[in-house]
Amino acid sequence: xxxxxxxxxxxxxxxxxxxxxxxxxxxxxxxxxxxxxxxxxxxxxxxxxxxxxxxxxxxxxxxxxxxxxxxxxxxxxxxxxxxxxxxxxxxxxxxxxxxxxxxxxxxxxxxxxxxxxxxxxxxxxxxxxxxxxxxxxxxxxxxxxxxxxxxxxxxxxxxxxxxxxx
Numbered sequence: 001x002x003x004x005x006x007x008x009x010x011x012x013x014x015x016x017x018x019x020x021x022x023x024x025x026x027x028x029x030x031x032x033x034x035x036x037x038x039x040x041x042x043x044x045x046x047x048x049x050x051x052x053x054x055x056x057x058x059x060x061x062x063x064x065x066x067x068x069x070x071x072x073x074x075x076x077x078x079x080x081x082x083x084x085x086x087x088x089x090x091x092x093x094x095x096x097x098x099x100x101x102x103x104x105x106x107x108x109x110x111x112x113x114x115x116x117x118x119x120x121x122x123x124x125x126x127x128x129x130x131x132x133x134x135x136x137x138x139x140x141x142x143x144x145x146x147x148x149x150x151x152x153x154x155x156x157x158x159x160x161x162x163x164x165x166x
Contacts, residue, residue: 023119026139027110033146034106037067040153042099044160049095053156058087060156061098063149065089068102070145074138075109077125113139 013036018028041049041064049061069086072078080086089098112123119136133141157163 022136023116023139026119026136026143027113030139030143030146031106031110033143033150034102037064037146037150037153038099038102040150040157040163041095041102043163044095044157046094048160050089051160053159058152058156060153060160061089061093061095062087063153063156064098064102065093067146067149068098068105070142071102071105071109074133074142075112075123076105077123077127077130077132079127079130 013032015029015032018024041060044060050059052059065088066086069078069080069083073080093101113135116123116135119139120134122132123135123138125132154164
């Protein structure tokens with residue numbers, strides 16, 4: 001009698017204990033979520049990483065591709081013309097490329113945040129005519145967006161190979 005392989009379980013990593021300031025708390029939680037969602041995608045295999053895990057067509061690689069677009073739009077002011085298209089990675093982009101592009105977008109976004117001394121100040125925009133959120137609003141929204149999709153990624157990764165944990 002053969003037994004099914006045991007699902008891979010990662011040790012859960014608790015949220016960070018950050019400094020007491022508002023910016024440190026918000027950025028600490030956002031970076032925690034960013035690392036969690038990137039880890040869910042890293043190491044996932046083709047073609048499963050592109051497989052629709054739910055009837056809406058949501059897939060693991062597409063989630064990270066979408067979050068890359070949100071980071072670049074929100075913090076860097078890049079325009080996105082077709083948000084539904086961001087939920088699909090290009091066929092030629094593998095897991096490593098999508099994860100690297102996400103990490104690069106996060107690093108650039110953090111670079112912008114490093115220049116924001118006042119969370120109430122508007123984020124800089126490459127096109128001055130574009131409206132810009134405050135750094136506080138952008139951080140809060142990105143925590144919500146990343147947290148929501150990190151939960152989706154948890155489920156999709158478990159469906160792919162049984163991997164759980166952060």
